[in-house]
Amino acid sequence: MLRIDSLRKAPNAELQLPGSKSITNRALIIASLAEGTTSLSRALFAEDTLAMIDCLKSFGISIEANQPMETIDVTGTNGKLDAPQDSLWVRQSGTTARFILPISALITAPIQVDGDAQIRSRPQEDLLRALNQLGVEVAYSGEPSHLPLTLNGSNLKVKDIKISGDTSSQYLSALLLVSPCLPQKITFTLEGNAVSLPYIDMTIEMMRSFGAIVEIDEPNTFTVHPTGYTGRDYEIETDASTASYFFAAAAVSQGRVVIDGIGENSIQGDIGFINILEQMGAKVTIGADSIEVSGQNQLKGIEVSMRELSDTAPTLAAIAPYCSGTVRVTDIGFIKNKESDRVSAVVTEMKKLGIDARAEEDGFVIEPGMPIGNVIHSYDDHRIAMAFTVLGLLAEGVVIDDANCVAKTCPEFYEHIDTLRLEGDEELAILAIDGPAGSGKSSLAKLLAQELQLEYLDTGAMYRSVAAEVIAANIDPEAYREVTQITDNIDISFNGQEVFVNAKNLTKQIRSPEVNSIVSYVAANPGVRAILRRAQRSWARQRGGGVLEGRDIGSVVFPKAKLKVYVTATPEERAHRRSLESGRDMKEILNEIQERDEIDSSRTDSPLSVSSNAIVVDTTDKTLSEVANEVLRNFNV
CATH class of the missing domain: 3.40.50.300 (P-loop containing nucleotide triphosphate hydrolases)
Structure with a gap:
């Protein structure tokens, strides 16, 4: 249990937050498949990235991680991987699970993949169907389309693939990342009403920066050539999803927060959260390598689609009760299949705090009100714990039942939150x-x-x-x-x-x-x-x-x-x-x-x-x- 101490004064802070989880894990995959050595700086060290490192080491990849220095040196294999001797354990990391599965196409031996109960409950059907089309054999040890499972790429047949994008963008990203190491070019067509498209853009941008050739023939058609990757030095941006909590705290408290290591050229889609804050009345200043958000007055209510930046939907929910009008978030029905059912989690916990909130088919609605104290169930979901921590900064008596789940993406989250309280500590x-x-x-x-x-x-x-x-x-x-x-x-x-x-x-x-x-x-x-x-x-x-x-x-x-x-x-x-x-x-x-x-x-x-x-x-x-x-x-x- 962690009691959230409310702010005594509006924050005035400049923060150095950890590197992006999404970029770190993509960089680890690319560096492992590249020819030569890659040096990653400002890398994130958290449960999700440590899970990725452990799995990649099982393929015989040399990875030297220096956590205090936030650096990772990877000696690439040029796409030639060893078969793991033991089952790969992805912990609770959905990114690791999805990015690791297509690597089976490069190995002519069985690979077992498993993880914690939470990740076992999340279906991988669309990705596994695409791998089946490539000739990868899949055998399930439990429920079909779920971990644990065994894959075998010995019958690989490169062919053009159609894949659904209405559940997760990570399926296509996972396939794209491994494609430069396939024996011939491959084309993917994204079908359906695709979600989180900026994450696909991020994947392609990173692939190209390591020498891959990716052509976008139509808005949802992607052709990848068999170029392989070339290792390089690569600096990782500050995590935009993590930054959203601190931007939100500044905006809602009429304080000021500057976050370094991310700016106008960010490749992360979740940076769009600051545009929402700006529409609600916050002042946003974007520099080359920093972003400043300050609150001017009480934030306005808003109706907004968060299809492209759904990870920040709980962040917006956290500040919604303090707005002058209703907050309605739409087009995020797919987040019901994240680490938790995030729509249900947000609404349920808001009601426990005395806030009028309701779920809709593809989102939620939250009305203004002053939260009362209560114990918040985190659902073992880092996004829920982080979001309601922000809410607790302006309310009395908010307690998070499992605060340590933030270690999944930001182990030092509460240390950074304490930085927001320094102005009040002077009193x-x-x-x-x-x-x-x-x-x-x-x-x-x-x-x-x-x-x-x-x-x-x-x-x-x-x-x-x-x-x-x-x-x-x-x-x-x-x-x-x-x-x-x-x-x-x-x-x-x-x-x-x-x-x-x-x-x-x-x-x-x-x-x-x-x-x-x-x-x-x-x-x-x-x-x-x-x-x-x-x-x-x-x-x-x-x-x-x-x-x-x-x-x-x-x-x-x-x-x-x-x-x-x-x-x-x-x-x-x-x-x-x-x-x-x-x-x-x-x-x-x-x-x-x-x-x-x-x-x-x-x-x-x-x-x-x-x-x-x-x-x-x-x-x-x-x-x-x-x-x-x-x-x-x-x-x-």
């Missing part, structure tokens, strides 16, 4: 105290909280609580996913000096030598830090401020705190203090402190450092009272 009475172990920050923070009549939060106890649960579950403290999952499910509360974890009093256990030995590894986990940072920020916002102590409070958690203090002391003095507290050998403690300092200062996520504008206080030769008085003088200025 909070926050005293941020950071420093290394044994520097005296806990004693200082407790005294200052008492003097200032503010509540106190020991963020270190939160990391220790997670470490205690990791030990209880007998899990490797460096196991990223498992430890992150524990953190997401943990309930930490405080009663005075006592710490309760899942209703159990663990005050003593979290200070044990066993916890001491692993807490640095737990605290270095980016997933753990992201979840606990959200909890720490929410704790302070609900109270209007507080005294928070830890290792990244001023630098990361509350960079706009009223006062930031960095408390330090010599390692020997810190070890001496800990020895007096515990009765343990000072040399042993000194070794632990030095090891902890090294881990804390060198971790990639939120390393221990002196925050900008922080006052530095060396407590080595000072009494607690002297240090407290110095801090109070600065806080009360």
Whole structure:
């Protein structure tokens, strides 16, 4: 469960959002089939792209991914792939499932493809029918036209293909992507009332940039020549679908948001969402490599077809209650077969918030109204979770039941959402105290909280609580996913000096030598830090401020705190203090402190450092009272 803290002030933010999922996954397919090496920059690292990378590696493709640098180097195979030894697991990624299936046409051996329950429920009939026309044999292990299934391209026969476009544009994109590696040219005719055509344009644009020849003979007829691909360096745009939530938040709150890495030459169809916002009254400024959206007045209602940018339909729904008139979205009946039935999901959850909403045959209608608080079911659908997060920025008491499903396309979504709250954080009475172990920050923070009549939060106890649960579950403290999952499910509360974890009093256990030995590894986990940072920020916002102590409070958690203090002391003095507290050998403690300092200062996520504008206080030769008085003088200025 994640409570969405509402905005205290309109946002004024410039954001660097992740790269596009659609572009990253297309680039991975093309690079894998290309001749030579491709270097992708600003690549997205999320569940959907990691699923694609894992599947492509199963074909013998060399892929070197550097997540901190957002780069991926792919050594292409020139269309000559190895048969996977094991079943391909696409997780919940519809893009991966659809883009991987046509690769079977290049391999003369059986390929098994499977995925999570959600992706198993989504039919792939039109794509599989087209592959059958090419001679690819398909055998189902369960329901026809659904995963799991086995494909065999040993009887490949290249011929012109007709494929329906009224369910998904990804079917044609998937076939187009593999076509330059077929032995002869092939023509595809898109039939029906095609949806999401800009995604097909994106596919063709990217294919051409890697050397493919694609002719568009008529509006819906595409001929691809057997040219293969040539590897190259390729920079990926910011994800336009993800950007839509932040543009919407700015427009509806009468704030301002600038997003870099996407601009006037974007190849993403979802960039069209800003045109809708402009029609509703927002101000939009498009540059070469950035887009700015600002809200001027209350947004107007609108009736709009979102057939070409359906992924942003839930985003528009999220701001619809705050508009001056009715919002009607049409031509999106096909989104009932996405990760969830998005039409039903939007309407159902709006009604839970007291909003008049109704489904129509090909869309939905939402009337103006002020949402009430309630728990939003995400349906394990990242678009629903993200959209209702935006709604919650202007309402009280909105809670998302499974917020982590955003990891499918934007794992750091809530970190970016917190950036929108920074202007409001300046109004909070926050005293941020950071420093290394044994520097005296806990004693200082407790005294200052008492003097200032503010509540106190020991963020270190939160990391220790997670470490205690990791030990209880007998899990490797460096196991990223498992430890992150524990953190997401943990309930930490405080009663005075006592710490309760899942209703159990663990005050003593979290200070044990066993916890001491692993807490640095737990605290270095980016997933753990992201979840606990959200909890720490929410704790302070609900109270209007507080005294928070830890290792990244001023630098990361509350960079706009009223006062930031960095408390330090010599390692020997810190070890001496800990020895007096515990009765343990000072040399042993000194070794632990030095090891902890090294881990804390060198971790990639939120390393221990002196925050900008922080006052530095060396407590080595000072009494607690002297240090407290110095801090109070600065806080009360």
